Amino acid sequence: MSAWHSMLRAHASVVRRLESELTTEHGLSLPAYEVLAHLSARPDRSLRMTELSEAALLSPSGVTRLVDKLQREGLVCRRRCAADARVIYCELTDTGLARLVAAYPTHLRGVRQHMVDKLDRDDLAGVAASMGKLAEATACTDAEVAAEAS
């Protein structure tokens, strides 16, 4: 139980700091950064909206609006899929990539400063492992829930 509360507090404070640094220095919210980062990791710099939804931990509508915003700023653009007219690829523009590259050091420094440096090597490994288990486990139960719903 104390683990739970500590996790809540830790998450809240780390996220708040990272987000405030990112927004003041580069005008990017944390989900926006996540989106750009995930896009940049792709060879074609693009992902489907649903994939972004998964990547940015956002609901479909949230992704739609976030991409709207990023598009208005010229950081991404929408591209229709030739094979399936329902899917829309969101593609990172050069401007978007530049913005990401500019923001990257800030983000990296933030994570180090607010998380990595406060823990020793073993702690960090433990956290990574445990959180990985949690994320995976919940993904599984999600699948089960979806299965029994159908």
Add this chain to the structure above:
Amino acid sequence: MSAWHSMLRAHASVVRRLESELTTEHGLSLPAYEVLAHLSARPDRSLRMTELSEAALLSPSGVTRLVDKLQREGLVCRRRCAADARVIYCELTDTGLARLVAAYPTHLRGVRQHMVDKLDRDDLAGVAASMGKLAEATACTDAEVAAEAS
């Protein structure tokens, strides 16, 4: 870095589940539950608004509105402080306590189910320790920031 991403995902999914269970079964958001729980832990069942703000990880305005809502539902009431007319005590009513007692098992089960049971004993201890460090460390830097601002 993978620790960071895992933490984000784990937190998001655990929180979402807990919250949805709490709201559907008892009509309480997670912050609302936190508030009631913290109040119940006090001998006089009351806390100042600022203390609630800290407890519920909410901004002052957020607390004001959350307490407004809880008050409308009759779960808490506001009480002025005789010694200092600025401070307002938020006090848990009997109804509020009853609601909390009703919700408690749900919350406990949720935390077990979505977090504790997915980790073995050592993981859990590690998470508690590490997250404790993070929360504490960020509290410290908060203090520093406040100090240098003044």
Add this chain to the structure above:
DNA sequence: TCGGGTTAGTTGCCTGCGCAACTAAGTGGT
């Protein structure tokens, strides 16, 4: 004792985001 600074709480305004309903497009059974 009174005027500037601080602190507790509230309010206006705005943004982000989830849910539910919807449209458009693809798929599969008959």
Add this chain to the structure above:
DNA sequence: ACCACTTAGTTGCGCAGGCAACTAACCCGA
């Protein structure tokens, strides 16, 4: 070939919550 079912994405709506500005109360030095 057609119609029911699913899937991708978008929109209407509503709520939660942060920031900045405000009020009221306290505090302290001259």
